[in-house]
Amino acid sequence: MTEELRIGISLALGITWCMWVIIQWLRHRPTSTKAGRKPMVVYASQTGQAQAKAQKKLTSFTDALCIPLNKLTAHHFSTATEMHFFLSTYGDGEAPDNGRGFEKALRHINHDILQSLAFTVTALGDSRYPRFCAFGKHVYQQLTQRGAQAIRPITCIDANTENAQSNQTHATLIERTLLNPDSESPGLYLLKLKADGLQWQPGDLLEVSPPIANDINQFAAPRTYSIASAASSALASSLISLIVRLHIKADQHYGLASGFLTQQCQLGDNLKVTVRENPACQLKTTNNPLLLIGAGSGLAGLLGHIEQRTLCNNPGSIWLIYGERDPVNDQHLSTQLTTWQHQGVLSDLDRVYSRQISTIKYVQDVLLCNADKVKRYIEEQGDIYVCGSLARMGQAVNQALIDILGQNVVDELLASGRYHRDLY
Secondary structure (H helix, E strand, O other): HHHHHHHHHHHHHHHHHHHHHHHHHHHHHHHHHOOOOEEEEEEEEOHHHHHHHHHHOOOOOOOOEEEEEOOOOOHHHHHHEEEEEEEEEEEOOEEOOOHHHHHHHHHOOHHHHHOOOEEEEEEEEEOOOOOHHHHHHHHHHHHHOOOOOEEOOOEEEEEOOOOOOOEEEEEEEEEEEEEEOOOOOEEEEEEEEEEEOOOOOOOEEEEEEEEEOOEEEEOOOOEEEEEEOOOOOHHHEEEEEEEEEEEEEEOOOOHHHHHHHHHHHHOOOOOEEEEEHHHHOOOOOOOOOOOOOOOEEHHHHHHHHHHHHHHOOOOOEEEEEEEEOOOOOOOHHHHHHHHHHHHOOOOEEEEEEOOOOOOOOOOOHHHHHHHHHHHHHHHOOEEEEEEEHHHHHHHHHHHHHEEEEEEOHHHHHHHHHEEEEEEE
């Protein structure tokens, strides 16, 4: 074989290889610069309302992604044709637990990507609070300042006035018990409702629409109460329990909803109700340890999870920390809680009272005095569940957990869905 022939064969093989590579690239190249891009629906929701609206919006698309705000990444921004945000405001203008950290993450998104983003923001809030829809407004401002293009101005929805009665059904009041008849505190009542057809999980909420005074056919905006029962599918009956504190205003008039439920409504009367799913407060498993923390009417949200574990095989241990005022006259459901402790359902029970003669007066005091025990619960993949007043208890408990575990661990527990907060 001559030298010229060898060179010719080598050249032909090289050209053939290059042509094969080009053909393979052409066959598998993206058919469009927008291949794989889709609309995205994003939510930050503490009690499930924003998530429900996001999922409803999702049905208007044939191919879209629905994700919580704290899971949003740079990849999502670069592959979204448009983004629709549904954002609740929590506490004093804060982000819901599944929206925390978004502003920090936004700083790392490329400016050019944001400039090509079209978006909407629907903010949910309650106008009775001073910082109405503050978190949604903040996200809208941050996006526009970074160059994203708003499809329309922000939409603010007031939970205090929005009509949510179209999906309501009836429940019958069959039992009402005053839990603190001798207490100086306002009345705390255990209500039991017969609710055929309703489905719920521990952690879910019941919306009750009280009639407007002197007009039984007109109803106010729904008031929300934590369900104090195990899952409807686990119960032999269709009873749903609530714990309601009678609200007495400065002028000595009763609160509209609490006054109706505890004073005016008669046994056998029907109530207009709706179950609101609350995914942030539903537990993924009943086998892991569970630290329950509550005060006052916050006992409601804790009872449902305790009762659920009495019906499960191999349930995880429960440590209940519950706070009230008077150690003599605020012994709510003491017999039931003690029975559960003797049965081993509650592995630990700490009851504290703000008016007792002790240095340990509040639930956060118990946490700080048992820091190593709290750490063990977390190391054993335990969940934390807090229910009660945000201002009077929730913030103090959160700070105690930060002092014990550190801010990074608390943030991780929130992000992973192991720190649940049913606060109001």
